[in-house]
Amino acid sequence: MSDLSRKEKLIYEVKTYLIDVAYLALFFGVFTTYRRLLMAEYDISYGDYGISIIKALILAKIIMLGDVFRLGRLKDRPLMYRTLFKTVVFTLWVLLFHVLEITGSSLLRGQGITGGAHEFMGQLPYELPAHLLIVVLAFLPFFAIRELGAVLGEGRLHQLFFSGELTGTAGETNTRRTNG
Numbered sequence: 001m002s003d004l005s006r007k008e009k010l011i012y013e014v015k016t017y018l019i020d021v022a023y024l025a026l027f028f029g030v031f032t033t034y035r036r037l038l039m040a041e042y043d044i045s046y047g048d049y050g051i052s053i054i055k056a057l058i059l060a061k062i063i064m065l066g067d068v069f070r071l072g073r074l075k076d077r078p079l080m081y082r083t084l085f086k087t088v089v090f091t092l093w094v095l096l097f098h099v100l101e102i103t104g105s106s107l108l109r110g111q112g113i114t115g116g117a118h119e120f121m122g123q124l125p126y127e128l129p130a131h132l133l134i135v136v137l138a139f140l141p142f143f144a145i146r147e148l149g150a151v152l153g154e155g156r157l158h159q160l161f162f163s164g165e166l167t168g169t170a171g172e173t174n175t176r177r178t179n180g
Contacts, residue, residue: 013064016064017060017061017064020056020060020063020064020142021053021056021057021060022056023056023138023142024055024056024059024060024138024142025052025053025056025057027056027138028052028053028055028056028134028138029049029052029053031052031134032046032047032048032049032051032052059094059135062093062094062097063090066089066090066093071086071089071090071093072085072086072088072089072090072143074086079144079147079148079151082143082147083140083143083144083147084140086139086143086146086147087136087139087140087143090139090143091132091135091136091139094132094135095132098128098131099116099120102116102119102120102123103116104116106119145157
């Protein structure tokens with residue numbers, strides 16, 4: 001691999017990571033705003049937007065690791081199945097990291113693995129399912145767009161969204177409608 005291709009790959013990876021972080025930060029920021037507005041009704045101040053950004057940074061890195069391990073690959077299936085499968089697999093991947101986070105923090109506090117298990121079980125009735133639901137809702141459009149981009153080819157999705165150049169049969173139809 002030449003230095004130029006390494007540099008291009010690095011630039012591509014950083015750009016992808018930053019786009020993922022931006023999407024996830026926006027998504028989690030909306031939930032933070034919702035929580036802030038709900039709590040404001042009870043005169044409780046809340047504004048942990050920094051946590052939304054930190055979550056987005058970490059989650060985007062977890063997604064990158066999953067991509068390195070080729071998680072959620074499902075070839076020769078309709079886009080819907082590929083999107084749903086990848087969403088489920090990556091949600092379970094995030095759950096694994098959540099368990100590791102709880103276990104690690106429990107070990108650092110001197111509570112051992114049993115303390116981590118107790119903390120995890122305490123999250124089961126409400127907090128963990130809500131957290132996983134938010135992750136699933138973030139991942140569905142995220143992976144749908146990613147899979148669509150993979151099907152269309154490198155740069156094609158960006159071209160369709162941002163350049164306004166529509167080519168092919170559907171594009172010709174759309175161009176005629178807007179011009180005629």
